[in-house]
Amino acid sequence: MAFILAANAQPGTSGTHIPKYDLVIVGGTPSGIMAAIAAARLGKTSVILERTAHVGGLPANGLGATDIATRGATTGLFTEFVARVKKYYIDKYGAASDQVKDCSEGYHFEPSVAEKVFGAMLKEDSSKITVLKMRQFDAEPQNIELLSGKIARITVLNRETKKNEEFAGSVFIDATYEGDLGAAAKIPFRVGREGKDEFNEPGAGRVYKYWQGAEGPGTTNQADNAVQSYNYRICLTNDPSNSLPVEKPVNYNRQEYVSMIEDVWTGKHTGVQMLEVTPAMMEDNRKTLAAGGITKIPGDRWGIGKITNMVQLPNHKTDGNNQHMAFISTDLPEENWPWPTSDWNWRDAFAERLKSYTIGLIYFAQNDKELPESFRKATREWGLAKDEYSDNGNFPRQVYIREGRRFEATCFFTAKDATAVSPGKRPPVHPSSVTASHYALDSHAVRKREPGKIHLDGFISYPTSVYTVPLGVMVPRQVSNLILPVPVSGSHIGFSTIRMEPCWMALGQAAGITASLAIDGRSRISDVNTEQLQNKLIDQKATLIYYKDINPSSADFKMVQFMGLKGYLPGWEARLDAPVDKQQVLLWNKLSGLKKTISQGAITRKQMLASIYLSLNKVK
Structure with a gap:
């Protein structure tokens, strides 16, 4: 990546001149990358300050199965990234290849x-974007000048030279998973879980819930300081030509994993199917495994699937996440609680601890002689992909930080913002939406296995509908030139759906455009004209409100987005070609303040909407 120095500079605290950019972005996550690209396409310069030697965040570190419930809900630069991924596989392997199918x-x-796709996207705008790796920002007062x-300006540590460097900018963007820049800027934040009494959210506070089932004994819904667990998204393969065996780690502690032995023999797991499993069934399962068979317990996973949830990727690889149905898996609850507010010395130590734990877990499942031989044999089919992370022992370089600081900004996102107002309807529509998105209210465990509990505390999932995300979740009140597209404002449960990379990419894109408009207008971030921002987002193919029958390639997309956010199209389909009826005429006249006289069925919904759309825009 070429390093492009900004044209402007200003005196540093040491008397030297420091580079000044339009945008200073802390964090080379997908959100930070998209912020820089969106701004570059509007002519603005950016510097991305990335702590590691690689950009791309979690997608470049094992999160290869994109977490989005409705494809097409989030578009813009995110779907540009997706399209480039598909093109990569087509160009390299052919349109009819297994790789294209598996992508x-x-x-x-x-x-x-x-990582290659992100790099290619950045390179196309390299005249405007500078990427500096191995730059660490620490959330200390001396590292920020307000x-x-x-x-x-801010001060970062060059981890290679061990020297401090200063960077000045017009707008600063915190694209870190932890929210370190926002914390240094003294923006109020939350860590931990709100109780149900605060926002009346499903799954709030302390909760024990069968996976895909009901809440159970021990649930109190009380608030606490617990942080949902982290893990590594491990890239495994069963291709012998590309597989490396998992070796016993130096700090291997067998006792951490022994409770899994009975789970394997009996087929015990955390799913709702356990309500139908009897002691006799578990004893019969033990006999089956002793005879060399595999589990017969409904819902039970076998082999490597008992300890990691795997989604197939191209070239016989997998995205190995924590297994939702297991009491022991790749998550390491409790021990990560200090991460959001700790320094990098503590975080690096925990990252090594988690790496050792994860490798030890796989080693245990593949080799411990108290496990059934048939189980160990099935698990040993898998190893680390030797063509991934070649500079890091073929192991991911970044911990999956599911939740760090959550800042209190001008809008606060809760479960109600992602939940239908009534069955079949939308969640509340935010007129200031900068993206649509969709994922479940989804949190991983906060505590390790507890005797007698049906699951780990806090491991939950509740359904949502496609929702809108308001600009204000990333705009703080206290600092006028700071945007927070990753550590956004919300409750633990509200944040649990926003925290997926597609949504973070979309918020990064919105942050880049917002910053550009603030610079052009010499205004505070909070004073940027929302409709101007939304028009720029739509020009960059972003979806602000989702419709099943309209996408960014439609000639009517901009009109539908504009009218949808103003309440003209509350349903899930725009139905532009349908004839307009009398009730619709009355409603749209009331919303617009216009007096359109139209005979029922005389024109289509599209024709009337277009007429109102033109009238409203003429008024402006």
Whole structure:
């Protein structure tokens, strides 16, 4: 990646001149990358300050199975990334190849491919974007200069030279998973879980819930300081030509995993199917395994699937996540609680601890002689992919930080913002939406296995509908030139659906455009004209409100987005070609303040909407 120095500079604290950019972006995550690209396409310069030697965040570190419930809900630069992934596999292997099939239209990809695609996108705008790696920002007061409610400059550590470097900018973007820049800027934040009494959210506070089932004994819904667990998204393969065996780690502690032995023999798991499993069935399962068979317990996973949930990626690889149905898996609850507010020395130590734990778990499942031989044999079919992370022992370089600080900004996102107001309807529509998105209210465990509990505390999932995300979740009140597209404002449960990379990419894109408009207008971030921002987002193919029958390639997309956010199209389909009826005429006249006289069935919904759309825009 070429390093492009900004044209402007200003005196540093040491008397030297420091580079000044339009945007200073802390964090080379997908959100930070998209912020820089969106701004570059509007002519603005950016510097991305990435702590590691690689950009791309979690997608470049094992999260290859894209977490989105409705494809097409989130578009813009995210779907550009997806399209480029698919094109990569087509160009390299052919349109009819297994690799193209396994990439699932570009939504599933190998870690190395994600990094290549992000790199290619950045390179196309390299005249405007500078990428500096191995730059660490620490959330300490001395590393940020605030003047009259604005950030003037920040100081980062060059991890290679061990020297401090200063960067000035017009707008600063916190694209870190932890929210370190926002914390240094003294933006109020939350860590932990709100109780149900605060926002009346499903799954709030302390909860024990069968996976895909009901809540159970021990649930109190009380607030606490617990942080949902982290893990590594491990890239495994069963291709012998590309597989490396998992070796016993130096700090191997067998006792951490022994409770899994009975789970394997009996088929015990955390799914709702356990309500139908009897002691006799579990004893019969033990006999089956002793005879060399495999589990017969409904819902039970076998082999490597008992300890990791695997989604197939191209080239016989997998995205190995924590197994939702297991008491022991790749998550390491409790021990990560200090991460959001700790320094990098502590975080690096925990990252090594988690790596050792994860490798030890796989080693235990493949080799411990108290496990059934048939189980160990099935598990040993899998190893680390030797063509991934070649500079890091073929292991992911970044911990999966599911939740760090959650800042309190001008809008606060809760479960109600993602939940239908009534069955079949939308969640509340935010007129200031900067993206649509969709994923479940989804949190991983906060505590390790507890005797007698049906699952781990806090491991939950509740359904949502496609929702809109308001600009205000990333706009703080206290600092006028700071945007927070990753550590956004919300409750633990509200954040649990926003926290997926497609949504973070879309928020990054919105942050880049917002920053550009603020610079052009010499205004505070909070004073950027929302409709102007939304028009720019739509020009960059972003979806602000989702319709099943309209996409960004439609000639009517912009009109539908504009009218949808204003309440003209509350359903899930725009139905532009349908004839307009009398009730619709009355409603749209009331919303617009116009007096359109139209005979029922005389024109289509599209024709009337277009007439109102033109009238409203003429008024402006």
